[in-house]
Amino acid sequence: MGLIHKKLFILFALSIYILLWMLVGFFKQSINSQYYHNHILNSNISLVLEYISKLNINLLLIDPIVLDYLFIRHLSLQKRLITFGISNESIPFLDPLFSIQNFSITISTNMKKTSIDHIFIEYNQQIIHLAILHKQNSYFLIHKNTAQLPIDIKLSYGDTLRILEPFESKLIENKFSFPRNVSHFLWLYNTSEFLECNQNLANHMENKYSLYQNKSQLNLTILPMRTIVNALNNLEKHHWLAGGTLLGWYRHCGLIPYTQDMDFGLFAEEYDDSIRNYFLGNPTIYLWGTLGLVNDSLEFRLFTGSYTFDLFWAYREGNYRWYGYQINRTKYKRKIPLIQRLCSCDLFGYRFSVPCSPINYLNNEYGYEKWKIPLEKNYTWINVKYNSIWNDISWMYAVRLYTREGKVRTDKYAIDWIANQFNYSLKTIPIFLNISSNKSVTFLPVKN
DSSP, X not given: OHHHHHHHHHHHHHHHHHHHHHHHHHHHHHHHHHHHHHHHOOHHHHHHHHHHHTTTOOOEEOOHHHHIIIIIIOOOOOOSEEEEEEEGGGGGGGGGGGGOTTOEEEEEEOTTSOSEEEEEEEETTEEEEEEEEEEETTEEEEOOOOSOOOTTOOOSSSSSXXXXXXXXXXXXXXXXXXXXXHHHHXXXXXXXXXXOOOHHHHHHHHHHHOOOOOHHHHHHHHHHHHHHHHHXXXXXXXXXEOHHHHHHHHHHSSOOTTOOEEEEEEEGGGOOHHHHHHHTTOSSSEEEEEEEETTXXXXXXXXXXXXXXXXXXXXXXXXXXXXXXXXXXXXXXXXXOOOOOEEEEEETTEEEEEESOHHHHHHHHHOTTGGGSOOSSSOOOTTEEEXXXXXXXXXXXXXXXXXXXXXXXXXXXHHHHHHHHTTOOOSSXXXXXXXXXXXXXXXXXXXX
């Protein structure tokens, strides 16, 4: 009997625990719903949303200002216009709204008037803005608004062409959804302005120079490139297509057909070991080697077995930035524009980041419009200047090679490669470089 009583007691206690857990969850949800109801759904907005919700349309709250105030700052906000996203397929279901006399509805179409891009529903001077999500490849595009709006209205979507990738969402009161990770959504919004490649120039490359996209190259590069971008986005590290990869996107609307490596730029001040740790032993694209120090000329070389992918950290200096570029033990500075903003682009159907002024960037790298003429060999960077020479101690800290499993290489290949790369006699890898792959590296400061 004692055993039976004990089991019954355990079951009773477990039932009480589950009941309390459910009540706490329900209480939290009720509080959250009431909080957002009080802070965003005033009577006018709530009435419009009530009508729309009856039409079984999935509303996505994407207004960055509203999201920031409610979910990040936890402050109330009075805003005349609130932006929601809806799919292009939802537009026909909105027809009943047009018969409601108290609603003033404005529609924005594209220049050819073949598609609807924005719908503005005004009621008692409050406006619900429905930004239409046009599906394109792996993402959605929100087009620029063409409708006449009051002068005091500033749009977060519709101000320019913007990109929006699918995201996980949460539902509030069966009225609308919002991003599950608001902070990350806002981080991506800051680079969401969408730029087109130069299709006319890409056609010219094919027609005059017979430079067509290499399908085998695409098959071997797009997955590793997406792996890099997804990792850096998840870590919230700003990055962009750089060098010949940026040139390939803008000039060829793809990749330069004869290229053997892909380049990405990153802000040096955003570096931390999370990037290094992610690519050590990565099964898709692994960290093959590192050159430079965190505070000087840092470069990661990633490898798949077929292609090399370079991550260059850009250091700010005055009104420009620079990448490290190394030949033997000589260091060079490869100057690039300051990069005030980053935008988004399409490369083979996926979202990538690029400088918002790509032409200025390319002119700076290759010379004014010289990049419009393809050169497989004998091209020069006009922005490379002498920096300094690695001293005996610093350069030994500045080079590491890794195995596919993420271990520091100390074999003959590593010894020979480092010796040849830096024109230096080396018989063994110094013991202080033989660190385990799961530990952070403490870099010495560089003294030139």
